[in-house]
Amino acid sequence: MNKKETRLRRAGKTRGRIERQAVMRLCINRSSNHTYAQIIAPEGDIKASASTVEKTLRGKFKHSGNKEAAAHVGKLIAERAIKAGIKAVAFDRSGFQYHGRVQALAEAARESGLDF
Numbered sequence: 001m002n003k004k005e006t007r008l009r010r011a012g013k014t015r016g017r018i019e020r021q022a023v024m025r026l027c028i029n030r031s032s033n034h035t036y037a038q039i040i041a042p043e044g045d046i047k048a049s050a051s052t053v054e055k056t057l058r059g060k061f062k063h064s065g066n067k068e069a070a071a072h073v074g075k076l077i078a079e080r081a082i083k084a085g086i087k088a089v090a091f092d093r094s095g096f097q098y099h100g101r102v103q104a105l106a107e108a109a110r111e112s113g114l115d116f
Contacts, residue, residue, distance in 0.1 A: 011095035018090045026077065026109065026116060027092040030101055033063075035070045037077040037105060039086055048080035070101035074108030081114055088115040 001009070018025050022042045029036045036051040050073050051057075052064035057076070061069045081089065096102045110116070 007095035009095070011092075014092055014095070018092055021090060024086055024089045025092045026081075026089040026114070027094060028096070028102060028105055029094055030070075030096060031065070033065045035065070035073050035101055035105060037073050037109075039077065039081050039084070039089060040092075047084050047086060048077060050076040050080060065101070067101050067104040070105040071108040074105035075112045077105075078109040078112030078114040082112075087113070091116045 015025075019042070024042070024047065025040050027038050027040050034052045036053075037049065038046050039048040040046055052061070052069045052073060057064070057069065057072055060072070063069075081087075091106060093102050093106075098106070106116075
């Protein structure tokens with residue numbers, strides 16, 4: 001197994017557990033250049049989203065693949081989720097380690113009022 005297959009195997013375990021709980025999930029993804037976050041309903045509808053490729057965040061950072069940019073995405077997704085009436089979610093880290101950008105995004109979302 002290569003690195004991507006291992007990450008996706010871990011992600012499948014987490015998503016299966018969240019699916020059985022039937023709750024909203026905060027799903028994140030990261031690439032070398034960008035960070036993405038979505039609030040997904042149990043039936044698969046996307047209720048809110050935020051990423052570093054949006055025009056509002058695009059020019060703010062020298063490099064958008066860092067912890068500072070991920071923290072801004074976390075704040076933005078929390079604000080949009082609360083505006084949509086969502087206060088509690090399950091955190092789906094997509095098989096990534098809870099470290100660095102993933103941790104920065106999660107902590108910023110918690111500080112902005114999202115519960116998980």
